[in-house]
Amino acid sequence: MSSETGKILTTDGIPLEVSLKKAERKNKIKAFLLVAPLLLFLLITYIFPIGDMLMRSVDDKMVTEMLPKTFKSMEKWDGKELPPEEVFESFYLDFQKLVEEKRDGKLSTQLNYTKNGFKSILKKLRRKAKNFEEGNYKEQIMAVHQRWADVEYWRAIQRRAPAYTSQKYLKGIDMYKNEEGNIVSVEEDRRIHRILWLRTLEIAFFVTLLCFLMAYPIAHLLATLPMKYSNLLMICVLLPFWTSLLVRTASWMILLQQQGVVNDFFVMIGLVADDSRPEMMFNKTGTYVAMTQILLPFMVLPLYSVMKTISPSLMRAGKSLGGTPFVAFWKVYFPLTIPGIGAGCLLVFILAIGYYITPALVGGASGTLISNQIAFHMKSTLDWSFASAMGLMLLAGVLAIYWVYNKLVGVDNIKLG
Amino acid sequence: MALPKYTETRYRVWHYFYITICSCVFFFLIAPLFVIFPLSFNAEEFLSFSEGMKNLDPDAFSLRWYKDMIYGTKNPWGLAAKNSFIIAIFATLGSVILGTVAALGLSSRHMPYKGLIMATLISPMIVPLIISGVAIFFFMAKAGLAATHTGIVLAHIILGTPFVVITVTATLSGFDHSVTRAASSLGSDPVNTFMKITLPLILPGVISGGLFAFVTSFDEVVVVLFLAGLENTTIPIQMWTGLREQLSPTILAVATCLIILSTLILVTAELLRRRSERLRGINR
Numbered sequence: 001m002s003s004e005t006g007k008i009l010t011t012d013g014i015p016l017e018v019s020l021k022k023a024e025r026k027n028k029i030k031a032f033l034l035v036a037p038l039l040l041f042l043l044i045t046y047i048f049p050i051g052d053m054l055m056r057s058v059d060d061k062m063v064t065e066m067l068p069k070t071f072k073s074m075e076k077w078d079g080k081e082l083p084p085e086e087v088f089e090s091f092y093l094d095f096q097k098l099v100e101e102k103r104d105g106k107l108s109t110q111l112n113y114t115k116n117g118f119k120s121i122l123k124k125l126r127r128k129a130k131n132f133e134e135g136n137y138k139e140q141i142m143a144v145h146q147r148w149a150d151v152e153y154w155r156a157i158q159r160r161a162p163a164y165t166s167q168k169y170l171k172g173i174d175m176y177k178n179e180e181g182n183i184v185s186v187e188e189d190r191r192i193h194r195i196l197w198l199r200t201l202e203i204a205f206f207v208t209l210l211c212f213l214m215a216y217p218i219a220h221l222l223a224t225l226p227m228k229y230s231n232l233l234m235i236c237v238l239l240p241f242w243t244s245l246l247v248r249t250a251s252w253m254i255l256l257q258q259q260g261v262v263n264d265f266f267v268m269i270g271l272v273a274d275d276s277r278p279e280m281m282f283n284k285t286g287t288y289v290a291m292t293q294i295l296l297p298f299m300v301l302p303l304y305s306v307m308k309t310i311s312p313s314l315m316r317a318g319k320s321l322g323g324t325p326f327v328a329f330w331k332v333y334f335p336l337t338i339p340g341i342g343a344g345c346l347l348v349f350i351l352a353i354g355y356y357i358t359p360a361l362v363g364g365a366s367g368t369l370i371s372n373q374i375a376f377h378m379k380s381t382l383d384w385s386f387a388s389a390m391g392l393m394l395l396a397g398v399l400a401i402y403w404v405y406n407k408l409v410g411v412d413n414i415k416l417g
Numbered sequence: 418m419a420l421p422k423y424t425e426t427r428y429r430v431w432h433y434f435y436i437t438i439c440s441c442v443f444f445f446l447i448a449p450l451f452v453i454f455p456l457s458f459n460a461e462e463f464l465s466f467s468e469g470m471k472n473l474d475p476d477a478f479s480l481r482w483y484k485d486m487i488y489g490t491k492n493p494w495g496l497a498a499k500n501s502f503i504i505a506i507f508a509t510l511g512s513v514i515l516g517t518v519a520a521l522g523l524s525s526r527h528m529p530y531k532g533l534i535m536a537t538l539i540s541p542m543i544v545p546l547i548i549s550g551v552a553i554f555f556f557m558a559k560a561g562l563a564a565t566h567t568g569i570v571l572a573h574i575i576l577g578t579p580f581v582v583i584t585v586t587a588t589l590s591g592f593d594h595s596v597t598r599a600a601s602s603l604g605s606d607p608v609n610t611f612m613k614i615t616l617p618l619i620l621p622g623v624i625s626g627g628l629f630a631f632v633t634s635f636d637e638v639v640v641v642l643f644l645a646g647l648e649n650t651t652i653p654i655q656m657w658t659g660l661r662e663q664l665s666p667t668i669l670a671v672a673t674c675l676i677i678l679s680t681l682i683l684v685t686a687e688l689l690r691r692r693s694e695r696l697r698g699i700n701r
Contacts, residue, residue, distance in 0.1 A: 024527065027525065027527035028527045028528070028529055030522075030525070030527070031522045031523075031525035031527045031528040031529075032522065032528065032529065033522070034518050034519060034521050034522025034523075034525070035518075035519045035522035035523060035528070035534060035538075036522075037515055037518060037519070038515040038516065038518070038519035038538060038578060038582075039519070039534060039537065039538065041515060041574070041575075042537060042538065042540075042541070042575065042578070043537075044556075045553065045556050045571060045572075045575055046540070046541060046549070046552060046553065046556070046575050047537065047540070048556075049552035049553060049555045049556040050544075050548070050552045052552070052555050052556070053548075053551060053552055053555065056555070214442045214445070215442075217435060217438050217439050217442065218439050218442045218443060221435075221436075221439045233443060235683070236443045236446050236447040237446060238683050238686075238687070239447065239450065239676075239679065239680065239683055240446055240447065240449075240450060241683075242632060242679040242680075242682055242683045242686070243450060243675070243676055243679040244635075244636045244653065244656075244672075244675045244679065245636055245638070245653075246636070246638060246653050246656040246657060246660065246672075247450070247453070247656075247672040247675050247676060248449060248450070249660065250453070250656065250660055250664075250668060250669070250672055251449040251450060251452050251453050251672070252449060253660060253664060254452055254453070254456065254464050254465075254664070254669075255449060255452055257464070257465075259463075259464075259465045260464075260465060261452060261465065261466070264465065264466070293445060293446060293449060296442075296445075296446055297446075325428060350543065350545070351545075353545065354544075354545020354546060354547055354548070356546065356547050356639050357638055357639065357657070360661075361657075361660050361661065371545065371547040374547050374548075374551065375547060375550075375639075375642075378550075378551060378554070378643065379642075379643075384551075384555075387551060388551060391547065391548040391551050391552075392548075394545060394547075394548060395544060395545070395548050398543065398544065398545060402543060
């Protein structure tokens, strides 16, 4: 019709197409304005700070800014032999400036991280530098201590020239850049972080598995029972779900302690002797038991909401076509529950991998996870850049899992109970 | 679930096995919560059942720890409870307002970049809490809001909004938009339409999102641990400190109160969910 009568016009004489587009744009802006306050709020208080973590984790400007002249003059130095007089002179000038500003202590701490032995020779240099004469700084500095004549120490300074570093990330997987610039692992007995990463994955995996094995039958029961019974049983799932995490952890601490209810029960039925009550808390067992119970509702609810939609007639059809109940279950029912399994496992795994409170309270030394290490560096060592680096590595892992899940199952299948 | 009479023995055995397993799991889920009740009435200072309690001797029970919780000297619980409620109420209000408005925009079919924006809005729910804690701490420290109520409220708004956004968008997905069009064609302005037509209809979703936000704030400890100073202590922080230092039965008294509170919230949430399902015509 439009091709014959030309463009359709609105009563204002504007082509309909233009008018519709305008209305569409207006609606788009309207919708966006509704979302804007929250989006802006989250961007400022949440998303940008995560970006800030990224900056902090690679930031190494401190030394770069403390020795600007030195690094400038070092650009031409090949690092094979002792640097030329020019480098010594600019290092002397930079250092004197730091001493004036009373910042030389920070420099010595920082350089000592890169190579041991800087602390004492910088102290010595500070004392002697007051009486330096103008010119020939190379001779004068080298006379302060023999290490100043060692090319290794100058190379160590040069390594701090870049404003950004991957050192914190390497440290997070127990690796470091050695003096030749190669990336190597730390000694076997100091690889604490790799153990923690592996343990986090292991605990998250087994907690997810245990949750799945326990949640599947009860979700099935809840979905197939008549309403009046299933509502009652649903409370057993929902009450823990709504109860404070700390309350649930506290109850496990009471149950699992050596004089606790579980141990009392074991003694009563004669499983263990009264004087050899097993240690069930402050180790991995405690973490496993408590985390499984706490995360179980997150597995039951998605499974239940999927199973509820499966019509019982499908199973009957399977059986009437000659399948035994087990075959009918395995060929008909189980495949239909896969979206629920996926959602539940994703939820539990992601929650478990970042768990902090419960492992910190019942985990002891052998049951703590990577989150506890992050919190430790945030609160105790105050190495915030390292905490940021580890946090971002964990975040990358979580996002990767989420991405894979989205490819395989689709995030839209997640339901909140 | 009664079995038909003609069931073969092996399926009968399997059925009882299945029921037993389910009972064990339900027991595992719910029993830990019920250990706390009797022990909070313990007359003694131990956290295990005394001989007197096992014999149901009335002298073995007392309200001692509840009295300690309320009147005890140097008692942190009063301040903690006050802070917890103030923070949770303001955080819930903030989350509900921001989240509902955003959900209205997100449910519009004109919304551009819907997937990306939705992912951003619910990201605080997906990102592990410890990472959120670090990031929010960096922001609050820079903004000078660390160790203030305002800072904690803002942090809890961040953590609470995803729940509101999700529940309200879910409610709006079954919403009949012709009623709002009818309202505007009858001369109502958008704000009036929202207050008189949309809000009453989506209220169950808004309230249940608000309940999620409230519980999230009331129970949140990881982020508060980074942010709180001595003045902003909350119930979860006090419990955390108590559990780490010495496990006194007073904590059990507090825990009992919290379980009662969560039961109330559970009942409210369930009633709302059923009402909203009835309204949406989902017949189950």
